[in-house]
Amino acid sequence: MSESPLFEVELYVFEGTSGSFRLTPHEFDVEIGGERYERCPLERSALALGAEAAKSALELTLPPDHALVRHLLQATLIGEATAVRLRIARRDAWGDAWWLSGTRWMGRVLGVEVADDAARIRCESAQVSLKRIGLRRLYSRACSHVLYSAACGATPISASAEVIRSEGRQVELASLPPEVAGMLAGGWLQTPAGARHMIVSESTAGVELLYPVGLAPQTPVDLVAGCDHSVSTCAARFDNLANYGGFPFIPSKNPFSTGVF
Incomplete structure (x- = not known):
């Protein structure tokens, strides 16, 4: 029973x-x-x-x-x-x-x-x-670390902004903070409730998100800079080249198809 x-x-x-x-x-x-x-x-x-x-x-x-x-x-x-x-x-x-x-x-x-x-x-x-093989990192030219993770070790770059209006994936801001201007692609927008929305691109008017979101006017948000996982961005934007997780000097010439010499 x-x-x-x-x-x-x-x-x-x-x-x-x-x-x-x-x-x-x-x-x-x-x-x-x-x-x-x-x-x-x-x-x-x-x-x-x-x-x-x-x-x-x-x-x-x-x-x-x-x-x-x-x-x-x-x-x-x-x-x-x-x-x-x-x-x-x-x-x-x-x-x-x-x-x-x-x-x-x-x-x-x-x-x-x-x-x-x-x-x-x-x-x-x-x-x-x-049961998986122990090594999981990819052997690639670009860095495979998750941005701002413990393996990455970069210091987050962020600034506050105010929403004027949002329509679908487009969020118009009162002004784009100079601290993060030109750096937001690949970063995220964080609401006062703690929800994070990935930023696809930015413009002088605001940002475009990965998914639609509804934000009321005058909502304060945090904008966090992103990364394209390249050597130049890691060094210039974050001064974090010591933790770079990519292999940028992989030989581009295949000796099996072009010969060694």
Whole structure:
């Protein structure tokens, strides 16, 4: 005979360098060992059964304005990894005390997709990650570091501005701060709520974003400079050539097709 859902609940733990979240998809908060798992309208994809359960991918769906979504979007921009654990808690039949009975799934966040009605978090199992070849960096001329990440080490260049109006992907600003003028392509616009929107290009009137956004007039925003991952930009804009992650001196002549001499 199956147990009542009230005696078994799922708990989600999201942990990264800059913060952690503890959520439960049920209609009540769960407190275990002094840690509170807050209720959240969160749904997950089905997990595989048997030996394949731990290897299966996990897709989570939750409201697009949830604090976890904003946190993961910011973590993605700086290259921060976020671990995910799906745990099970049970409650004693004779009391209200909850206790952890095990871990059903664990892995890491791969990415976040935000739509008008929902946000989807794609997660990868830890077993899949462990089976990959250790070296993941690309051997390329351009730098492969995520801008402003720990590997990059560059100091962010930013300035404040005020929105006059926004229409689709175009955001018109009262003035373009000289501190970041000519540097915004590849950077982002950050709202007072902490949401970040990638900047595709800039003009004297404002910036063009990757996705449409609605911003009210007189909204203060932060503009953060971007990078084209070239040697010249790394040196001139950020004075960060010591951490450059590309290989600009890869020989352009292929000895197998042109000969060594």
